[in-house]
Amino acid sequence: MTILKPGRFIIITSALVCTAAFWYFSLRTSPAAEKSTPAPLVSLVTVKSTDLPLTLTTQGHLISLNQVDVRAQITSAVTQVVFHEGDFVKKGQLLFTLDDAQQQAALHHALSQLAVMQAQLNKANHDLVRGKSLIKQNYISSSDWDTLVSTQQQYSAQVLAAQDDIRTAQAQLSYTRIYAPVSGKTGALNVHQGSLAQPGSTLPLVSINEFDPIGAEFTLPEQNLNAVIVAQSHAPVKVWVNNANGQRIAGTLNFIDNSVSTSSGTVNFKARFENADNLLWPGLYQEITVDAGITPNAVVLPPQSVQDGPDGHFVYVIDKQNRASTVPVTLLRIQQQMAVVEGVTPGMQVVNEGARMLRPGMSVSIVTHRAGQSL
Template sequence: MKRVTSPWILFAGAVLAVGAVVLIAAMAGFPLSRSADASVPAARPAPLVSVVRAEQRDLVVKLAAQGHVVALNQVDVRPQLGGTIRGVHFREGDEVRAGQQLFTIDASDASAQLMRSEANFAQIEAQVDDAARDLGRTRQLAQSRFYSTSAVDTSASKLESLQAQLKAAQADVAASKLLMERTRIAAPMSGLTGALAVHPGSLAQPGATAALVTVVQIDPIGVEFTLPESQLAGLLAARAAGSVRITLRNAAGTAGISQPGTLVFVNNTVNTDSGTITLKASFPNAARTLWPGAYVELEVDAGTSPGAIVLPPQAVLDGPQGRFVFALDREGRAQVHPVELLRIQDQLAVVQGLKGGERVVAEGGQGLKPGSAVKVAP
């Protein structure tokens, strides 16, 4: 009887035999393919970069800063005389004029003191007149030998004593009148009043911590801000030349919301903790768009920087040793050039450390290594 072998069984046996041969060859270390591309690594293409020229130009120095609106003049109105508030002659938040009456303090005690002082002055004045007449009679009688010279001296001394008392009484009257004037508190300057701390019937005390009201000047108004210490020399030079121009920006960063301001104050010391200098500018504020305490952004035009080197901001990279750029040498290889970033202005980076004219990598420099060959994009 014949044994018949299935074709599927024969195919499976052949596949197993081929697999065994491949496994033995691999264990023996024989290459499975003779292709030359598998043993030779492919060459890495040069990275594609975009290049710009480091440009040298005379650039207007524009410095960005943040600050707060402050009052150029501010007065805390306080009483100089203790007493009960009898009247408040304005509403809190009103704009007042210099000399306008704000408060009235109970003047009963001051009025009584003034009356006593005037009465005492009148009494001593009468005594002075009587002593003067007595001195005149004594001198006449002394000439007729009825009185001695010592009597004349006594009358003269009495008159001088009363005249001194009269001057003291006159000073008391002046002091009492001053107290009466202090019962009427007037605005020391024109400005805007704040919140009231007292009301009619409240007790006013000269040594109280809180002021009766605060008056601030609104027009013109100031803005206090800071700038880096490195910008101080250029700013002072521009200020001496009269070329400092300060503008305000609103929250959207568009045009100034007020007329250009004037630099009115530069602090006499630099803050050693932050490395900044405090400055103050004055702005006209007739429209009341600026309010004390508000946050604002400023742009300071501080003269012109001749021969400034400018680059696209993305060309300046950060490294362990500081900021740098990749500049191409004569062979077209990227070399590291350390730079100092002075500021970002008009979407340009103003740097120090280049001479101008260098071919600097603007895009594609993140993965470069010093000395790498690059392909410049058209």
């Protein structure tokens, strides 16, 4: 018996393995094997049209409709801060008191001056009355009469000036009591008791953001502008946001900008919301929904029917030979679990499930889709 050497044995074995692999893969790629691959299963859906509420979704920020920087009108020391920073305050509520010693003194001086001028005016009035009777009897000259009239007019003017000085002093004194100009939430305090309040300071004493009502600021693409304008011409347009509890809150669109941004192709909008419970917060980033009327005869499909390719969106249709081909469509939006499209007509049938496995020209098997089953 002939014994094979190890090296020769390895060569023969490798050749046999390669030959077997060649025949195996040849059988797998043969036309017969290809013909044995079953056609992919697909289900069809009929394109429909319906009157669909136009709901636009975007992002934006909540904003305070009224933000006020509280500043001092006079230079004086802060004697009292009558609230805590971060408090909600009411319009007209006392916030700060300033040292009013100088203003009180100025008011007292103005009152004293008025008293002096009033006394002089009273005497001048008395002299004028007495001089009127004397001139009729020719006891005084015309020159003396003119002097009496001039003196009375002079003191009358001085009384009016003294009264103006009192009003000025009262106004200066009122500036030592600083009240909230609006209702809202206070921010950080920039002064404390003993600080010097100055009208020209770069920082306000405190800022107040109005919370009720509150606004929302957002943008929409310019192609949505006409729909919003038409909807607003028929009824107030509702805008929706979520409050801190996650509840949807309805507001009203109250501002559309007067031009479209040429750089971004968007339009700025604002809405107004009641916020009595203070659950909407200025500056918060929000998802915003706009009810922009009704889209009549909207063409809709299940979202899975619409495919995305290098040239845009398309759907598959099946011909009489059960071969797949594509039809380009424009996807307008996905809303209420429906894709709103252009490019197909109601009544057409397109592939609903199984489209991801298709290629143009591929043969398919059409099945009837039943509830609770998937392909």
